[in-house]
Amino acid sequence: MNYLSDIDVGKVVKVNALLAKDLLKERMLALGLTKGTSVEVIRKGPKNNLTVFDIRGVMIALRREESNLIMVE
Amino acid sequence: MGLTRDSSKQSTLVDLFNIEKKENEHIIALAGNPNTGKSTLFNHLTGLSQHTGNWPGKTVTNARGKFKHGCESYHLVDVPGAYSLFATSEEEMVARDFICFGHADAVVVVTDATCLERNFNLVYQVMELTDNVILVINLMDEAKKKNITINKIGIELDLGIPVVLTSARNGVGLKELKDTLNLVMTNQYEYNNKSIIYSNEIEKKISYVESKLEAKINHIKLRFLALRIIDGDNRFFDSMKQYFSDDEYELINQVREEIHQEVNQEEVRELITEINYKEAEVLKNKYVKENANKFHKDKKIDDILTSRIFGIPIMLLLLTGVFYITVAGANVPSGMLADAFFSFEEVLTRWFHTLHAPNWLHGVLVLGLYRTLTWVVSVMLPPMAIFFPIFTLLEDLGYLPRVAYNLDHLFKKACAHGKQCLSMCMGFGCNAAGIIGTRIIESPREKLIAILTNNFVPCNGRFPTLIAIATVFFAYVSYGQYNRIIPALIVTGLVVIGIMVTLLVSYLLSKTILKGVPSSFTLELPPYRKPQIGRVIYTSIIDRTIFVLGRAVLVAIPAGIITWILGNTFIGDLSVIQYIANFLDPFAQLLGLDGIILMAFILGLPANEIVIPILLMAYLSTSSMIEFDSFDSLRQVLVNNNWTYLTALNVMLFSLLHWPCSTALLTIKKETGSWKWTCIGFIIPTVIAIIVCMMTTGIYHLF
């Protein structure tokens, strides 16, 4: 198991668990980051801060602080 | 970038439940994920002009409009976009509350054909909440381009609700939608809603909770309430408290406590979403065919526009380009307008002579009013008519979220919210709209920061000032020769300074009175969409150019007359204007300005558009008359009044940084509900403008 923030560009992974709490977790669930969802890492931004992911057919950017709350495999 | 005739009216802020329902009028809610075309659909159906643009989060309040189809009348409500009904932000809360308690007769869920999987999740949620749901699959033209095929009949049969395919922007499918609405409203459509069935255990709980609530609560669908009692947290129920009586709320809390002794709310919550999304996935896989690489084109463009190295330089280059085109394109039409206006002034003057009108009347109406108005129109109209459409094109293309993406690491460093960049971009249109736009920010601390710093980007009212002064003062090389690159660079530089001040003030605020760390956010990057050039030009000219100019002219008329009178009423040797100017002058000189400029800024509090007009009037009323034949003559007026490069620079800086206009201040009051923050919102920019101008003056005098 890894953090989503550590995955390289171009890789596709599956969501395993969300470590986020409260509002953030709710928001992640709403975007479709449920257990077993495939996520592709599309692009990393300046300073490796914002990373763009393909989540259920939509491009979503997350900061490192958020993407390292998502466990994947 | 949100300023339109409609969005600037305070009426967009009216409370959402005050719909006066007329006999035979059906209330229809337009719901859906952000950026699926709800407002576009709304505009087409009602003929109104809600703000649209290719980025999530621009509609933050409910807008209403009416239309008729056949014998049925409809009252349509454009609800802010929501990813889910769990209300993780203020807009989602507005959306959920309206769908839950707004007594809509039907909910039209607008979805994006190019990412149906996520959209279906919301469809399922809405179906749990109400029976009369109509599914609109919009952006069919985009889907076609991306080779996505959709089996409409299949989806309709599977969900048991009517499905309509549309391309809202081109008006395709709207007739069918209206026909469908009529069918539903006259009970001719046979609904066969299939809501999601959860696991046995959950279903048992649902029945149990429903049985407990049945007797007492009847204004909300019990299945939905039961589900939320099982999986909702305190925050969720707190936010809904106002919709229940005390008795009902107490009952809800009792049942919740009982249920939570047996189930772990958080785990169930995850499980329920997972099942929801699984169904969405199944539905999509069954009825939607798309090839794996639908992002291909967007990725290619993003490679350039959001490149790590070139992202920001390209952004600056684009901005400079836009200003260059504006400056270069505006000169000739400005001169032509001025010529036309001036020859008409001669005609007017002859009329006054033949009518033997007194000299003062000719002075007030022609030399005061008419001349100033024509100056304003000649100087402001051409740049606006070029600038606004180009800017809107970029917005429609989907460039705004990319700007947010490129700048995010800076906002993060300033401990500000990532979405502050979006509300800042809205401020480029109108700071009041930008301040309302901060509602997309969930955390109160960061929302305040975004509100207090919104003013540092120039709005519609200030861009013409900046562009005009930059053009007049810095384009001039020698008579008849112009350099257009320099003014474009100067305006870009000013925007950059504005953004830097925004970041700096955000940083200082987060380290002092608004301490805290940046909170989480998610930024959706929508696909690039080809803007509709004709429509963009039309709306930006009608909605922005004419609106801004109209406001300038309206305020300029009384101001023109008053300024002319003040400029020509003498006490002793000096006119009243000179008295006021002399009074302000010592302080203004410290800022590298003069008394008249400062007076214009003070009088410009109601609207920034009128600073230049007032300034001109004050100068024209006192100095010798001069005819406008191009930007040269404007330059001449200013130079005659002792303007130097420093004056020009400081006027631009002061305009960029000074206090917000009264509309923006009132909006701050409305959004924060506090006079204290409103005062702070006034003081911070004012102090910064004064300090910066003093500094440039000091440096200038050193050399």
Ligand SMILES: Nc1nc2c(ncn2[C@@H]2O[C@H](COP(=O)(O)OP(=O)(O)O)[C@@H](O)[C@H]2O)c(=O)[nH]1
């Ligand atoms: N190509 C295309 N673009 C559309 C269509 N409907 C809306 N848009 C564009 O999609 C963007 C988002 O639309 P908007 O109405 O603001 O979405 P809202 O957030 O749901 O209100 C805008 O740039 C629209 O011009 C459509 O049917 N086809």
Ligand SMILES: [Mg+2]
């Ligand atoms: Mg909208």
